[in-house]
Amino acid sequence: MRHWLMKSEPDVYSIDDLRRDGRTSWEGVRNYTARNWMRDDMKEGDLVLYYHSNAEPSGVAGVAKVVRDAYPDPHALDPASHYYDPTAKPDVPRWVSVDIGFVERFPAIVPLAALKAEPDLAGMEVTKRGSRLSVHPVDAAHFEKVRAMGRAQG
DNA sequence: GCCAACGTTGGC
DNA sequence: GCCAACGTTGGC
Numbered sequence: 001m002r003h004w005l006m007k008s009e010p011d012v013y014s015i016d017d018l019r020r021d022g023r024t025s026w027e028g029v030r031n032y033t034a035r036n037w038m039r040d041d042m043k044e045g046d047l048v049l050y051y052h053s054n055a056e057p058s059g060v061a062g063v064a065k066v067v068r069d070a071y072p073d074p075h076a077l078d079p080a081s082h083y084y085d086p087t088a089k090p091d092v093p094r095w096v097s098v099d100i101g102f103v104e105r106f107p108a109i110v111p112l113a114a115l116k117a118e119p120d121l122a123g124m125e126v127t128k129r130g131s132r133l134s135v136h137p138v139d140a141a142h143f144e145k146v147r148a149m150g151r152a153q154g
Numbered sequence: 155g156c157c158a159a160c161g162t163t164g165g166c
Numbered sequence: 167g168c169c170a171a172c173g174t175t176g177g178c
Contacts, residue, residue, distance in 0.1 A: 007176090030174095031161075054176060112177080130159040132175045 002041060003143035005049040005126055006064070006100070007134040015050050015061035015105050023067055023101040026135075027075045028083040030095060034135040039070045039096045041137070048100060049138060049146055051126065052109065059111040060146050068099035106150030120145045 006026065008014070018024055029035055048064040072093030075083035088094040116127045124142050125131055138146075 009176090033161090058177070130176090132159070132161090134175085 002043070002046045003049070003138040003140055004037075004042065004046060004066075005051055005060075005136055005138050007051045007053040009054045010052045010061070011054070014052065015064075015102075018050065018062075018064060018100070018102045019105055021102075023099055025097045025099050027073050027097045029073070029097075029135060030083070030085070031133065034133050035096055037135055037137065038098050042066050042070060042098050042135075044069055047103070047143065049143060053134075055109075057109055057111040057113070059109040059113075059115065060106070060150060061109050062105040062150065063103040063147060064100040065103050066098055067101040070096040070098050073097040106153060108150075108153040110146060110150045110153065114149065115146065118145065118149070 010016075013024070026038075029038060044066050046066040048066065049060045050062045050064045052058055052061045072090075073083070073088075073095040074097070075081040076085040076088035076093060076095040077090060078084055079086075083095075085094060112126070115121050115124060121127060121142055124138070125133070125136050
């Protein structure tokens, strides 16, 4: 099983939205590196650090899990969608979605500053300057550490 | 609001 | 195929 980090702006869709809905489709990824990970390596049962970006504070808000492997992103084919891509075709969908389910919400956000300050998390992608990928893998040890930090708060 | 990082686009 | 311009992300 792999571990991942996925970024969402809480003003758009937060961990509380995911808890309310139980599960959701992860749509609108329009970056090839992120897409390739979703398409090729994300599998049902994988665990996900749910990260709030552009937030106060930004940081890891909880844990989700992959509940459906990649499938063509329907929004890419929908002209009415914000995520419409005129170069995507039904036979060559180009972009993919996965579905994720709610697992847990931490008592408090684990802020990015706390991740950066933790020696055990040295080298973690999200702590690097200029890290922009909205979906990327996380080492199992880093995942466990962040989850422990999240549970220890509050 | 600023700006660094960096992926994508398009002229050549 | 190079690379400058442009657009987006996202921390601060």
